[in-house]
Amino acid sequence: MDCRKCGACCIAPSITTPIPNMPHGKPAGARCANLNDRNECTLYGQTARPAFCAGWQPLPEVCGQSFSEAMTRITTLEQATA
Ligand code: SF4
Numbered sequence: 001m002d003c004r005k006c007g008a009c010c011i012a013p014s015i016t017t018p019i020p021n022m023p024h025g026k027p028a029g030a031r032c033a034n035l036n037d038r039n040e041c042t043l044y045g046q047t048a049r050p051a052f053c054a055g056w057q058p059l060p061e062v063c064g065q066s067f068s069e070a071m072t073r074i075t076t077l078e079q080a081t082a
Contacts, residue, residue, distance in 0.1 A: 003058040007031070007039035008070035010053070013078050019050045028078050 014028040020043060021033035034042050043049040062077070063070045 001058045001060055001063065004063070005039045006063075006067040006070055007035055008063070008067050008074055009056045010035045010039070010041065012071050012074035014082075015050060015052055017050070017052070020048050028075070 010032040012029060013026075015022070015026040015032075017025055019026065019032075019034070026032055032041075036042050041049065041053065043053075062073055064073055
């Protein structure tokens with residue numbers, strides 16, 4: 001599937017390492033400071049983009065049919081691996 005750029009994978013998961021503009025990492029459920037108003041990563045294609053982020057791929061079982069479904073599924077994954 002193609003990424004629908006809903007931003008859920010840049011909001012739902014926590015990032016435990018420092019990332020640009022978020023020196024203490026990103027709490028689960030917080031909108032990443034590097035996400036613009038169109039839900040595009042402003043670091044995309046740059047070496048500064050965290051490796052964690054590059055690991056996310058659009059998958060039906062993760063993304064579901066909507067932003068809301070993706071948030072629910074990623075939050076569940078987050079809690080299962082915490
Ligand atoms: S750094 Fe970019 S890809 Fe990673 S969570 Fe933030 S906006 Fe998303």
